[in-house]
Amino acid sequence: MPAVEGTEAALISTHILDTVTGDPAREVYVRLERHDTGGWRTVGEGRTDDDGRLRFQVPLHDWQAGGYRLLFYVEPYLGGGAFFPEITVAFHVHDPDRHYHVPLLLSRYGYTTYRGS
Numbered sequence: 001m002p003a004v005e006g007t008e009a010a011l012i013s014t015h016i017l018d019t020v021t022g023d024p025a026r027e028v029y030v031r032l033e034r035h036d037t038g039g040w041r042t043v044g045e046g047r048t049d050d051d052g053r054l055r056f057q058v059p060l061h062d063w064q065a066g067g068y069r070l071l072f073y074v075e076p077y078l079g080g081g082a083f084f085p086e087i088t089v090a091f092h093v094h095d096p097d098r099h100y101h102v103p104l105l106l107s108r109y110g111y112t113t114y115r116g117s
Contacts, residue, residue, distance in 0.1 A: 024052025
């Protein structure tokens, strides 16, 4: 399911900033997954835009309290030999009525994330 604009779904977003260059990380593939009784299931995917942002519109029947994870495939952006070729950020949604923003600050040898607004 691609990231799309609209209002009939819950919103979760991310923003990737390259902390070495100070630039947004463009065209990074990111997948959003939800944990349910059958394991992890993809509920959204897409690539960051020119500002390093990606907004997922998750259908309301797929957006509920529980476990989620964002998988950032950063090796194509960072180039071969990246220490972290992919980064997984797992988190819990406690209140599905709120917006969730999970930014990633990225460098070749490290990353930081936090719950944004």
